[in-house]
Amino acid sequence: MTSPLVSIRNLEKRFDLSGGFLEQIQFEGGRFRRKQEAVHAINGVNLDVNKGEALCVVGESGCGKSTVARTVMGLISPSAGEIHYDGQRIDNLGGKAALPYRRKMQMIFQNPYASLNPRMTIQQTLEEPIRFHHQDWSPTQVRDKIHEVMHSVGIDPDWGSRFGHEFSGGQRQRIAIARALAVDPEFIVADEPISALDVSIQAQVLNLLMDAQESRGLTYLFITHDLAVVEHFGTRVAVMYLGRVCELADTKTLFAMPRHPYTQALLSAIPKLEDDRPNHIRLQGEVPTPVNLPSGCVFHGRCPYANERCRQEVPQLIATDGGAQVACHAVEEGRL
Known part of the structure; x- marks a missing residue:
């Protein structure tokens, strides 16, 4: 096995909601207390790309999938x-130590209406990163x-003099x-580079990304909520729930034999024409708030297989016979 290109280890991200020190001080029960709250967006994610x-x-x-993406890119610490x-x-x-990695790692954002500077022409938009990373290039090299x-x-290169709103x-x-x-x-x-686009355009952009991957040898971390796109585009799939990875498998294995109860519910919601498809799994309850995370497995409140261990102990990713990795006590104990 070769070493991964990108490795994420025990990644966590919390967004503070408490404000300044004075805002955290509250008077309760006859005494002053300091109350701190945070959104627990990522909670111990481990991934290799x-x-x-x-x-x-x-x-x-x-x-937390978009937060993972932005943290990997250094947009969020x-x-x-x-x-x-x-x-x-x-x-x-x-600073300068990060510059080589800024060039090697690039990001495509979700909303094409917000990610392009409205004051810059397309020529200027494309020139900016090239001139920044290749300051020794001549104008001819940049143009080519x-x-x-x-x-x-x-x-069409003739579009270069136009603006994004056109x-x-x-x-x-x-x-x-x-x-x-x-x-x-x-x-x-x-x-989520295609979620803001019409369905008729989504396939064109996806095929463009796949062609670029093949011709340029690219590696993708692809964030999406569209499972049809995953089945068509992905090599492997990581399923996240409330800031944790609950299942990780190659695409064919995940769609053919999902192991985690949340993954099973997620895949059962895909509309299909076959009469023999399994019934849609309806999860009970609501997604807990990331401000006050539940103890143990974050999914236990909605899981039909949860027991006392699930409520107390956080499950870790374990390898299964099918080659997938699943964070589930029921799978580990053979109950599922």
């Missing part, structure tokens, strides 16, 4: 844990590189992909 693969992270809204790129720890780097990436994503959502997302490819990265984080 192997070179050349597309690792998809799925889960419902609020599960982790509260705990480590992030390694090609064996080098990068979450503690800053811009034309090359625009052709590779199906954009394009449709699909065209803007192609421009955003061209911006990410302009510095020849090795690793791309795609944070």
